[in-house]
Amino acid sequence: MTTNRHVPASAPTISEVAKAAGVGRATAARTLGGYGSVGAETRNKVEAAALRLGYQTNELARSMSTGETKTLGVVVADIGNPFFAGVVRGISDYCENRGYNIVVLSTDENVAKERSAVELLRNKRVDGLIVASAAIKAQSADHISAAVKRGTPVVLVDRAIRGLDFDTVLIDNRDAARLAVAHLISHGHRRIGFVWGPETASPPVSVSELLAAAENALWSDGERLQGYLAALFESGIEFDADLVTTTPKNREDAERGVARMLALPCRPTALFATEADATIGALNAIRRAGLGYPRDISLIGFDDNPWAGVIDPPLTMVSQPMLELGQRAAEQLINRIDGNRAEHSVDVLSTVLIERSSVTGPLNAGE
Amino acid sequence: MTTNRHVPASAPTISEVAKAAGVGRATAARTLGGYGSVGAETRNKVEAAALRLGYQTNELARSMSTGETKTLGVVVADIGNPFFAGVVRGISDYCENRGYNIVVLSTDENVAKERSAVELLRNKRVDGLIVASAAIKAQSADHISAAVKRGTPVVLVDRAIRGLDFDTVLIDNRDAARLAVAHLISHGHRRIGFVWGPETASPPVSVSELLAAAENALWSDGERLQGYLAALFESGIEFDADLVTTTPKNREDAERGVARMLALPCRPTALFATEADATIGALNAIRRAGLGYPRDISLIGFDDNPWAGVIDPPLTMVSQPMLELGQRAAEQLINRIDGNRAEHSVDVLSTVLIERSSVTGPLNAGE
Known part of the structure; x- marks a missing residue:
């Protein structure tokens, strides 16, 4: 089942927007990049031209100047597992409201994979990390300590790590x-x-x-x-x-x-x-x-x-x-990124026992 | 439960690497950015200094020069749903092997949310999109046609869209x-x-x-x-x-x-x-x-x-x-991004009927 090929049209450039708006390229770049000062009338002309041509602000360019990528890294055991899928949905929903995206990696409870995932995400310049770590003790979690030391905030979700003291969101x-x-x-x-x-x-x-x-x-x-x-x-x-x-x-x-x-x-x-x-x-x-x-x-x-x-x-x-675990972890992390919090905190969420019909007295059992 | 604050050390800059390597900043930038020409000896000195200081190549800078973000956008109904969690895991595994990351957004089967998600991801300059679309017909999927026309390859997963002809991976x-x-x-x-x-x-x-x-x-x-x-x-x-x-x-x-x-x-x-x-x-x-x-x-x-x-x-x-659906969609998309394919294709995967014990003859039923 194969059919005709598609012909991609190229995205409009800043120069094309500038020409359509009747301003210089530098002015158009200043307007669309959100830096420097531009008069209201010029701004209107440039924005109208950008809209008309379908120009989209290049977020990469914005990231280069602000140092923020508005992206969080999420590292879990398995995104395909319904528990972590729920946690990730919670993170994703909260992030959407705060203008962040997430990049999710799975580790299959393997610390070596977790280490590479954290390195990869830091190399992507994520603004922060949420990690459900497979590390049992502080000794095997130096990749997390290193991320924090180098200025990438980390929130642990679902599991703490013995001997390490980080922002953490857990259930009790x-x-x-x-x-x-x-x-x-x-x-x-x-x-x-x-x-x-x-x-x-x-x-x-x-x-x-x-x-x-x-x-x-x-x-x-x-x-x-x-x-x-x-x-x-x-x-x-x-x-x-x-x-x-x-x-x-x-x-x-x-x-x-x-x-x-x-x-x-x-x-x-x-x-x-x-x-x-x-x-x-x-x-x-x-x-x-x-x-x-x-x-x-x-x-x-x-x-x-x-x-x-x-x-x-x-x-x-x-x-x-699960959703709340994810939401709270994202909230803690973004607050930390925004510099709104100085002290570490551990959020402990309660579970609920859903009573149905699998429990009764030990009347007939083997004692 | 709150504890002591952590003191983030700042990441080393290119200037610091240059100084440690005994070369000029521009030379260090050329070496670490992978552009321009640098002699082997200089390259060794700079890379050793970068390693020593823990400098990490800024992928944003690389993206700015190559135009590639090595990131795919994934748009599904609900990342928290076990079916889509499985598909996303398949996409994620395949992407890891090919050096891509994914950004996943959920739409709750809402075309307006899907439209914003696609726009957001294009604005993030993803290299391509995998979409399980909520759109029923071509008329409500102009956001997808527009993405393709502007040069962002799209692969549909799990659902085709009536009247639209794209790369698609489905089950039968x-x-x-x-x-x-x-x-x-x-x-x-x-x-x-x-x-x-x-x-x-x-x-x-x-x-x-x-x-x-x-x-x-x-x-x-x-x-x-x-x-x-x-x-x-x-x-x-x-x-x-x-x-x-x-x-x-x-x-x-x-x-x-x-x-x-x-x-x-x-x-x-x-x-x-x-x-x-x-x-x-x-x-x-x-x-x-x-x-x-x-x-x-x-x-x-x-x-x-x-x-x-x-x-x-x-x-x-x-x-x-589910995993295979995701893997195949990612494979189609990355091949398309690499320019290896000219024609659209529709991959149709088979299902399996797992026979257990919920089917018998209509002996006692209400006829």
């Missing part, structure tokens, strides 16, 4: 997890599986080993684990290492991890799954084990979405304010 | 729908509901009225309707206007539309839902009517996703190659 992951697990406990559950915990070579046997492993996990994952442990502790429930998965973070390993728990002599009566893929893996494991929820096991998942409401029975889910 | 929507409906017919269904048809003030009563209405719908929606009608026609099944929804396109109206069909004296025995929200609306209506699938009614949805596989029973779905 620890509290989200604590409230979800407390909700299960309030229904009578005491054996509650956690999907997923930090990836380890061999399963941790104590809380301290687990917490040490969590120090090497993403900020958000570590926080959710702490929230789970806090809820158990507050209710005097002893930690059982068998009830935490420590497999790689993907749907299949989540399923295997939950299958292992469901085969325990004293299996969990409830599960808390901390991400969409963990939730899907858990659902698959429950079904493959010939069990039903909430009859045999209760379940709370993370990252609410329309499908969780139509699954039968519909799932009780933690809902994250 | 008509064939996707035809095969899905034929799959239902092969299971013995003859009363097959279609969610959603074109929005109309009053329900169309004939095929020709329906097709006339579809001319005012998005390209992809019109094509899916044609595929549905083609499958009926090929099997000699008479069209029944009661079995097509003509409500606004959202989850709630899809649910209302399906509820209306399910209340018909002779209700459909199968449904084909043409988008994720249509599928969710249909599932809700089926459940609210006290029916179960596939026992009482068979169902095929559009836009496969992980949740469709864990819903019980899992859903038979049409799967779209």
Whole structure:
């Protein structure tokens, strides 16, 4: 299916606008570039001619003189992931209102890719950066420190970095997890599986080993684990290492991890799954084990979405304010660029537990 | 939570690099800007000094001299929608390999917003545009024709525009729908509901009225309707206007539309839902009517996703190659920018019907 070629007409030049307006080229350039002084009558003539010819101000030229590109760099794990897509939409909406554009790059949670992305964006002279960093600790985040030191403001979104102190917009992951697990406990559950915990070579046997492993996990994952442990502790429930998965973070390993728990002599009566893929893996494991929820096991998942409401029975889910995360990060960054803020701040947004029908008491479960 | 302020160090200037290299400013600028001629020894000295001081080539300066920004503009309905997020990820991956960045804007299917987005991106001097246009016909797409005429190449993605002839990358929507409906017919269904048809003030009563209405719908929606009608026609099944929804396109109206069909004296025995929200609306209506699938009614949805596989029973779905759509669109556009192609082309990608467990024969249904 091929057809005729198109013939691009060239864009009008400043000289053509000047000629049409009956003024000199320098005058037209001053008028359209927004620098120097031009009389009102001349300005009107030049602007009318520019409009008539379809001349467009060259933003590159403007950027060269102001040093601003009105562009923000955004670095996330995966723009194709619905969570980050929502965050980016929030950033994009806010930026549009403030006259900024965004350039988005994905890192697939790879610090080396993140490093190149930040370098590329700084080389593009973005006015600032929003980063959902894959860096676990300050040592692996020198690219971010370097950007800030060289005058490119950075706002971290979704994750803080241990040992680094930047403007940050987060959800309260620890509290989200604590409230979800407390909700299960309030229904009578005491054996509650956690999907997923930090990836380890061999399963941790104590809380301290687990917490040490969590120090090497993403900020958000570590926080959710702490929230789970806090809820158990507050209710005097002893930690059982068998009830935490420590497999790689993907749907299949989540399923295997939950299958292992469901085969325990004293299996969990409830599960808390901390991400969409963990939730899907858990659902698959429950079904493959010939069990039903909430009859045999209760379940709370993370990252609410329309499908969780139509699954039968519909799932009780933690809902994250993705758009707001993005909007706030963009707001913090543009305020920082405008020089309106001197001190670092950490914005912590709340989540909501959407109660549906996947939680009940542990009546029939395997205890 | 606020903490100490950071002190941005300013980026080194060309003059500082020149001084450190022991050369004049003009020589340093020539070396770092990649224009004019510079001896090898001088070049080495300047580049070493630039590296030592952390000087970064100003891409804006390069853009000013080459006229290229190495940036593509991407205009989609909603970057937060999983379908477009997948397309954008595909564009982004391809662009990364070819040294391009993308700036993405969302239009919410609003032609006026699309018009501003295209204007903004042209003003940013993007090298080309990828647009999933909300324009139904050529008359409302003069912003796209204008961009092409003025020398900004455009590739349409996901939707063609009636009466306009551009580089386009699409999925074969008509064939996707035809095969899905034929799959239902092969299971013995003859009363097959279609969610959603074109929005109309009053329900169309004939095929020709329906097709006339579809001319005012998005390209992809019109094509899916044609595929549905083609499958009926090929099997000699008479069209029944009661079995097509003509409500606004959202989850709630899809649910209302399906509820209306399910209340018909002779209700459909199968449904084909043409988008994720249509599928969710249909599932809700089926459940609210006290029916179960596939026992009482068979169902095929559009836009496969992980949740469709864990819903019980899992859903038979049409799967779209989102990443490939994006990759191909970026490839077409960059080839066009590089001047490697003279003729317009339309790339049509195939879909896959993922068979799961939501389709069976019409044994128990309401006929």
